[in-house]
Amino acid sequence: MTEHEMEDLLWEHSERFLNEPLTKFRRQLRSPVGISDLIFTDHHGNFVVIEIKHGTLQRGAAIDQLLDYAGSLQIEFPGKSVELMVIANHIPEART
Numbered sequence: 734m735t736e737h738e739m740e741d742l743l744w745e746h747s748e749r750f751l752n753e754p755l756t757k758f759r760r761q762l763r764s765p766v767g768i769s770d771l772i773f774t775d776h777h778g779n780f781v782v783i784e785i786k787h788g789t790l791q792r793g794a795a796i797d798q799l800l801d802y803a804g805s806l807q808i809e810f811p812g813k814s815v816e817l818m819v820i821a822n823h824i825p826e827a828r829t
Contacts (some may be wrong), residue, residue, distance in 0.1 A: 766801035790821035
């Protein structure tokens, strides 16, 4: 499965894969810090930012990106909580 296919499935069926009803907020958002894959809001109105990586998650592959996206959201929406999530085809046990 490609990264794009993973993104499509999560965007269209987040409740099925993440076991939580989420509301679509932004997809492939361009910002000064990069392009975030998926941003949802949860039932409390807080953000859930998802970075998708194809294949095995490499050390440090997504954390810096997610922190940058969270910072951008917190500047735009002060006081809102931001949950960060990485989804990959394979995440080594040492990174879980």
